[in-house]
Structure formats: structure tokens, C-alpha cells
Amino acid sequence: MKKLKNIKAVIFDLDGVITETSDLHTRAWKKMADEENIPFDEKTADKLRGVSRRRSLEIILEEAKNKYGFEKTYTKEEFNKLMTRKNGYYRDSLSTITPDNTLDGAKEIMDFIKSRGYKIAIGSSSKNAEAVIKNLKIEDQLDAVVNGTEITHSKPHPEIFQSVADKMGLAYEHCVVVEDAAAGVESANAGGMVSIGIGPQERFKQENEKPDFRFNDMSDFNSKKEELF
Numbered sequence: 001m002k003k004l005k006n007i008k009a010v011i012f013d014l015d016g017v018i019t020e021t022s023d024l025h026t027r028a029w030k031k032m033a034d035e036e037n038i039p040f041d042e043k044t045a046d047k048l049r050g051v052s053r054r055r056s057l058e059i060i061l062e063e064a065k066n067k068y069g070f071e072k073t074y075t076k077e078e079f080n081k082l083m084t085r086k087n088g089y090y091r092d093s094l095s096t097i098t099p100d101n102t103l104d105g106a107k108e109i110m111d112f113i114k115s116r117g118y119k120i121a122i123g124s125s126s127k128n129a130e131a132v133i134k135n136l137k138i139e140d141q142l143d144a145v146v147n148g149t150e151i152t153h154s155k156p157h158p159e160i161f162q163s164v165a166d167k168m169g170l171a172y173e174h175c176v177v178v179e180d181a182a183a184g185v186e187s188a189n190a191g192g193m194v195s196i197g198i199g200p201q202e203r204f205k206q207e208n209e210k211p212d213f214r215f216n217d218m219s220d221f222n223s224k225k226e227e228l229f
């Protein structure tokens with residue numbers, strides 16, 4: 001395996017990389033969708049990885065229409081209310097997150113990277129990222145955080161990871177991004193950073209979504225840390 005060269009920082013995505021909030025997001029969307037009789041399946045859920053709240057609801061409605069012929073349309077106000085309702089369900093579930101809820105290998109690799117003298121940071125599209133980070137009790141380890149309230153353009157736009165690098169005063173090419181979402185890998189690639197994809201190969205289909213390195217999960221990534229850093 002190639003070693004990472006000239007690296008000064010590792011920027012982690014949060015949902016689906018440090019902790020499995022993806023399940024909580026899915027459950028919150030599913031509850032709202034069920035109440036509205038909007039068809040919602042696993043495949044649709046996987047398309048929401050790393051995608052903003054607004055875009056997620058657009059995808060849910062597009063998929064429901066295309067796959068199941070769901071015809072109902074929502075006014076702007078109704079659409080916003082659906083997003084708010086989902087977020088309420090998601091916020092309710094955040095109280096279940098404790099330091100034990102980091103994904104296998106995530107804590108270990110963060111500690112290792114820090115011990116090697118690299119900076120570590122988080123770039124999350126979530127407007128709830130702060131609450132999640134607080135419940136995981138990892139904030140003291142982080143050199144920078146940028147969350148969904150601080151950006152104008154969602155992933156796959158490079159803004160989020162570039163903002164994290166800017167906060168740390170680092171050149172983009174000196175940063176590595178760790179992402180479970182195709183949109184996130186695309187964002188890192190577009191931002192001129194090294195990208196590490198976490199998840200199955202099929203997830204990163206398009207050319208611009210291909211990560212420089214890929215691991216099946218955080219445990220797999222952690223097991224290769226000595227070779228990489």
C-alpha cells in the first residue's frame with residue numbers, strides 16, 4: 001500500500017465515519033415518511049448518505065414518485081415542515097449517543113493519528129454535528145470543526161473541507177479526508193485533497209467519486225494505520 005506523503009492533517013466526516021448516526025437519520029426519515037404514507041426503502045436511504053437535509057427530502061420524494069408512482073406534491077411551507085418534523089425525531093434520538101457509540105476502530109485511529117503529530121478535524125454537513133460531537137466527548141481532541149450551519153454549499157461542493165483546512169491554516173494538498181459518502185469523496189477530490197473512502201466499492205461509482213484509498217469500514221482502515229501514516 002502507498003504511504004500518505006506530505007500530510008499534515010486528517011479531516012473526518014462525522015455521520016457514518018466516527019459514529020453510526022446514519023441509522024438514526026434513516027429511522028427519523030422513515031418515521032416521517034410512514035406518517036405521510038411516502039414510500040421509502042433501503043436503497044433510497046443509502047442515497048441520503050452525506051446529503052443535506054433539504055436535498056435528502058427532495059431525493060425521497062423523487063424516488064417515491066419514480067419507483068412507486070407517489071404523486072402528492074408539497075408546498076414550500078409543507079416541505080419545510082416535513083424537514084423540521086424529521087429533524088425533531090432525529091434530535092430526540094441524539095440523547096442515545098454516548099462515548100461508546102464511536103464506530104469500531106474510529107477512536108483508535110484518531111488517537112494514533114494524533115500521536116503521530118498530525119492534526120485531526122471534522123467536516124460534517126450536519127447542522128446537529130455539535131450535539132453529536134459533544135455526546136461522543138471527542139471535542140477536546142479536535143483541532144477544527146466545520147458543521148452544516150457554517151457553509152453555503154453542501155457536499156459534493158468542496159467548500160466544507162476547504163473551510164476546515166482554512167481554519168487550521170493548512171494547504172489543501174496537505175489534508176486527507178475520510179468519508180463514507182460518495183458526495184463527500186467527490187467534495188474532497190474537488191477540493192484538491194487526498195480522499196479515503198469508507199464503504200463498499202459499489203458506493204463510489206462515478207469517476208469523480210473514486211477515493212484515492214478505500215477501506216470497507218473504520219476497523220479495516222484502523223488495521224492499516226501503520227502502513228499508511
Ligand code: BG6
Nearest residue numbers: 015050051052053125126127128
Ligand atoms: C450528513 C448526513 O452528515 O448530514 C446526512 O450524512 C444528513 O444524512 C446531513 O442529511 C444533514 O444533517 P442534519 O443533521 O443537518 O439534518
Ligand code: MG
Nearest residue numbers: 013015016180
Ligand atoms: Mg457521512
